[in-house]
Amino acid sequence: MKNLLVLAIALLLTACASVKKVESGANLVGERMSINVDGNWNHFDFPGSKPAQVWTMEGITIDELLVYSGIRDGQVMHQESSAGSRQKDFAFRKTMQTEEIVSMLEGVLSRDGSTFKLLKLEPFAFGGKKGFRFEYERIRKIDNVQMRGVGFGAVDKEELFALVYQAPRLTFFPRHQSRIETIAKAVSIQ
Amino acid sequence: MKRRQVLAAGCACCASMIAPRTWAQTTPDYSAPQRFQRPDIASDEGGLWAMMDREEKALRRSPLVLRDARLTGYVQDLACRLGDGHCPDIRIFLVRTPLFNASMAPNGMMQIWTGLLLRMENEAQLAAVIGHEIGHYLQRHSVDRLRDIKAKAAASQVLALFGLAGAIGQFAVMASTFAYGRDHEHEADRIGAYLMHRAGYQVAESAVVWNNLLDETRAREGNETSETSPLFATHPAPPERRDNLARLAELLPGGTAGKDPFAAHTAHLIDEWLQDEIKRGQYAESLVLLSRRIKTGSNPKLMQYYRGEVHRLRGQTGDHDRALDDYQAAVAGDQPPPPAFRGIGLVARQRGQKQDARQAFARYLDLAPDAPDSALIKSYLAELDS
Numbered sequence: 001m002k003n004l005l006v007l008a009i010a011l012l013l014t015a016c017a018s019v020k021k022v023e024s025g026a027n028l029v030g031e032r033m034s035i036n037v038d039g040n041w042n043h044f045d046f047p048g049s050k051p052a053q054v055w056t057m058e059g060i061t062i063d064e065l066l067v068y069s070g071i072r073d074g075q076v077m078h079q080e081s082s083a084g085s086r087q088k089d090f091a092f093r094k095t096m097q098t099e100e101i102v103s104m105l106e107g108v109l110s111r112d113g114s115t116f117k118l119l120k121l122e123p124f125a126f127g128g129k130k131g132f133r134f135e136y137e138r139i140r141k142i143d144n145v146q147m148r149g150v151g152f153g154a155v156d157k158e159e160l161f162a163l164v165y166q167a168p169r170l171t172f173f174p175r176h177q178s179r180i181e182t183i184a185k186a187v188s189i190q
Numbered sequence: 191m192k193r194r195q196v197l198a199a200g201c202a203c204c205a206s207m208i209a210p211r212t213w214a215q216t217t218p219d220y221s222a223p224q225r226f227q228r229p230d231i232a233s234d235e236g237g238l239w240a241m242m243d244r245e246e247k248a249l250r251r252s253p254l255v256l257r258d259a260r261l262t263g264y265v266q267d268l269a270c271r272l273g274d275g276h277c278p279d280i281r282i283f284l285v286r287t288p289l290f291n292a293s294m295a296p297n298g299m300m301q302i303w304t305g306l307l308l309r310m311e312n313e314a315q316l317a318a319v320i321g322h323e324i325g326h327y328l329q330r331h332s333v334d335r336l337r338d339i340k341a342k343a344a345a346s347q348v349l350a351l352f353g354l355a356g357a358i359g360q361f362a363v364m365a366s367t368f369a370y371g372r373d374h375e376h377e378a379d380r381i382g383a384y385l386m387h388r389a390g391y392q393v394a395e396s397a398v399v400w401n402n403l404l405d406e407t408r409a410r411e412g413n414e415t416s417e418t419s420p421l422f423a424t425h426p427a428p429p430e431r432r433d434n435l436a437r438l439a440e441l442l443p444g445g446t447a448g449k450d451p452f453a454a455h456t457a458h459l460i461d462e463w464l465q466d467e468i469k470r471g472q473y474a475e476s477l478v479l480l481s482r483r484i485k486t487g488s489n490p491k492l493m494q495y496y497r498g499e500v501h502r503l504r505g506q507t508g509d510h511d512r513a514l515d516d517y518q519a520a521v522a523g524d525q526p527p528p529p530a531f532r533g534i535g536l537v538a539r540q541r542g543q544k545q546d547a548r549q550a551f552a553r554y555l556d557l558a559p560d561a562p563d564s565a566l567i568k569s570y571l572a573e574l575d576s
């Protein structure tokens with residue numbers, strides 16, 4: 001099964017993906033969220049990545065920063081399932097409380113059969129709004145890699161803004177965590 | 191995305207719903223072949239084994255495989271009692287994935303997913319599933335399937351992609367992910383019933399497995415459309431399969447269900463499996479499963495808490511009332527599940543019932559001071575106090 005997956009990813013990457021360097025400094029994502037970065041970030045654009053933007057430092061199969069900006073009421077958080085699929089679509093609702101948003105993100109991140117374990121959930125000022133921060137462990141189903149992740153988010157004017165970063169728990173996550181925390185603290189939502 | 195399709199195909203394998211035909215009219219009987227020798231590596235079957243050996247090597251290292259020696263040993267023993275002379279060739283892997291699936295490769299590697307284990311109500315049901323997989327194994331169905339796939343149009347595409355050298359490996363992969371044909375499923379059901387009967391289990395429980403699964407599927411689809419949905423397009427209706435198994439049970443009477451031993455070996459893992467189940471977001475299915483367990487299961491309070499969670503997360507009209515009812519039932523009596531208090535607090539907070547919310551959150555933190563979300567709940571308490 002894994003070989004097919006590798007094949008699928010290889011086709012995906014060669015055929016229809018585009019990679020853009022993310023400029024240092026402030027980057028406007030969507031209409032209202034500005035993210036200040038330094039270092040070598042690449043924005044990976046491929047079919048199926050929307051509505052998130054997918055950024056990476058180490059390469060798309062290693063680490064990813066999912067950027068959600070201005071997700072509206074009822075909007076699905078990932079590429080929608082095809083008709084007849086047994087998979088559930090996870091959609092944001094403007095009435096969601098913090099726990100429900102985090103549960104929704106758990107669902108999104110375990111949609112591929114990966115496990116998800118919440119390690120911490122706490123209040124966090126995100127983009128100057130009253131938001132949340134969470135940490136988690138995840139075993140990625142596709143290749144059995146043990147990941148660590150950290151996420152931040154807030155709802156403002158009925159729209160969801162969030163960052164989710166995940167990387168292999170050894171080496172890569174510890175290497176970039178403080179950079180991610182700095183980015184999250186500097187996010188602004190207009 | 192491709193990987194989702196592959197995953198879907200993977201779960202279609204043996205959880206797929208296939209109906210038997212007329213064989214249920216006669217008393218089933220079966221004598222297993224001799225133990226298999228490793229086939230010549232140059233043969234297609236040898237290539238399939240080699241492929242599965244590589245898969246197994248990877249699986250052995252996988253963090254998704256349960257490292258629970260007691261439970262794995264229990265399931266291995268069960269497989270041995272069913273597999274008779276083939277016991278030394280069967281190797282059990284319990285895999286943490288919240289979907290209903292089991293599969294057995296021609297080299298003897300058997301995978302059982304935790305979503306299937308969660309849905310088993312007793313040892314006899316598990317024996318039915320394992321017996322069915324051993325049936326595929328004993329009849330070497332995967333080799334037939336490999337040859338069938340090779341003969342089909344898919345072959346030309348794979349050849350074009352991989353060239354001749356890569357093609358054999360890819361056939362093997364496809365053989366492992368594609369569903370069996372209906373004749374194979376009939377035969378595996380018949381052999382499975384015979385094996386479980388001989389090992390002393392109630393064959394009627396095999397029909398219950400399908401009936402339960404059918405209830406969940408119908409809840410998801412709202413009606414019978416599951417039987418015509420694309421995933422099941424090539425397969426006949428599951429009720430027929432259930433009914434044929436029930437007829438087989440009449441021909442093979444007696445046996446035990448073994449509810450207690452199964453519960454004793456799985457009780458400590460149910461909580462984790464339910465957490466995984468709920469993250470699927472298949473609320474209609476989960477509600478059917480949990481409602482059944484509240485009535486008949488060994489830990490109804492826990493089931494009631496999780497049903498409350500499903501209602502709260504689904505959030506349709508009336509769901510918060512249903513969630514509250516479930517949480518309240520879960521916390522009545524001894525040893526309430528602590529997160530049920532959090533559930534009460536969250537609903538109360540959303541409704542502006544400050545006093546109730548405050549009380550419930552305080553109780554939650556009392557019982558679970560180190561809960562992952564304790565910092566957030568504390569901030570709610572502070573906000574309620576201000």
Ligand SMILES: [Zn+2]
Pocket residue numbers: 203204205322326370375378
């Ligand atoms: Zn089968």
